[in-house]
Amino acid sequence: MTSEGHTIPNYMSIFWWLLGLTIVEIGWAILPHHSKLVLGGGIVGMAIIKAVLVALYFMHLKFERKIMGILFASTLILGMILVSVGIGEQVLPRP
Amino acid sequence: MEHAEAITFDPHHVEDETTTGIPHDKMGMWVFLCSEVMFFTGLIGSYIVLRFGSTWPDPKTVLNIWLTAGNTFILICSSVTMVKALEWIQRGDTRKMKLFMCLTLLGGSIFLGVQVFEYRHLLHEGFNPHVSLFGSTFYTMTGFHGFHVFCGVVCIAWCTGKAFLGKYTKEHHLGIETLGLYWHFVDLVWILLFAIVYLI
Numbered sequence: 001m002t003s004e005g006h007t008i009p010n011y012m013s014i015f016w017w018l019l020g021l022t023i024v025e026i027g028w029a030i031l032p033h034h035s036k037l038v039l040g041g042g043i044v045g046m047a048i049i050k051a052v053l054v055a056l057y058f059m060h061l062k063f064e065r066k067i068m069g070i071l072f073a074s075t076l077i078l079g080m081i082l083v084s085v086g087i088g089e090q091v092l093p094r095p
Numbered sequence: 096m097e098h099a100e101a102i103t104f105d106p107h108h109v110e111d112e113t114t115t116g117i118p119h120d121k122m123g124m125w126v127f128l129c130s131e132v133m134f135f136t137g138l139i140g141s142y143i144v145l146r147f148g149s150t151w152p153d154p155k156t157v158l159n160i161w162l163t164a165g166n167t168f169i170l171i172c173s174s175v176t177m178v179k180a181l182e183w184i185q186r187g188d189t190r191k192m193k194l195f196m197c198l199t200l201l202g203g204s205i206f207l208g209v210q211v212f213e214y215r216h217l218l219h220e221g222f223n224p225h226v227s228l229f230g231s232t233f234y235t236m237t238g239f240h241g242f243h244v245f246c247g248v249v250c251i252a253w254c255t256g257k258a259f260l261g262k263y264t265k266e267h268h269l270g271i272e273t274l275g276l277y278w279h280f281v282d283l284v285w286i287l288l289f290a291i292v293y294l295i
Contacts, residue, residue: 008182015175018286019168026164029155029294040295047290051283058178058279065117068125075129079136086144 014057021046124273128280131243135284138239139291142232149228154293157222157229159213166209167289170244173202174282177251177275187265189258196255196271199278203248210241233292240288243281250274 025046033039056062061069115122154160180195214234217223224234254274257263263271 011175011178018171043290043294047287050286054279054283058174059276071129075132082136083140083143086140087147090144090147
């Protein structure tokens with residue numbers, strides 16, 4: 001490890017995590033659920049964990065300068081606002 | 096940590112001075128990917144809004160989950176081979192870099208082939224873009240993603256060709272790193288699309 005650089009992460013362990021989460025995700029989708037919220041929440045939660053793993057380790061966001069993280073996160077926040085407003089418009093009662 | 100003592104990876108290595116300290120190619124790719132985040136967020140957001148506001152069939156009754164799960168596995172594998180290609184060129188092993196680039200190209204091509212097979216099968220079954228709202232959103236989202244995969248495969252083929260011509264070295268391999276960012280992003284988007292479109 002240098003002052004500026006970092007050791008190369010163990011990509012295979014990330015791969016096994018991604019594979020394991022995908023298998024759990026499919027299992028979760030197949031299992032009968034009483035609530036759509038439980039089904040959707042579990043699957044979206046696992047998908048987000050997988051996406052974060054890819055971004056942090058494969059795209060090296062964890063080791064990049066902070067500006068990259070801020071740049072990427074800002075678009076995600078804007079996107080979440082967009083989706084939230086859209087869902088709110090559908091779910092909330094209209095005046 | 097695999098070979099942790101043997102090698103270090105410096106993402107801040109800049110061949111030419113830039114105001115950000117990040118190579119222009121890489122910065123450009125990140126800015127492009129940010130615009131892509133907005134693009135796919137728009138698509139996913141529209142899908143969620145439409146789904147909340149109308150009746151929706153269970154995707155598992157229409158789509159072949161197992162086929163797509165296999166395809167997801169292939170795309171994840173291709174992401175791993177891409178990052179391994181970068182790792183090997185950083186170690187200075189061009190032979191292994193070329194091997195992993197070829198494997199990435201193969202993975203991307205298989206993914207596209209399976210998607211075409213899936214589309215043909217679904218269209219044959221009568222599930223087309225104008226049959227329902229689900230059909231429209233399904234083909235729009237997976238179609239745009241497929242187009243991104245296609246562009247990625249073309250770029251990987253180009254870079255693999257350059258690799259065989261000896262254009263990349265331990266010191267100069269920004270092209271592979273930048274292409275890798277794009278390819279991992281395509282993988283990341285698919286992880287979300289697979290969950291939202293196929294599993295819920």
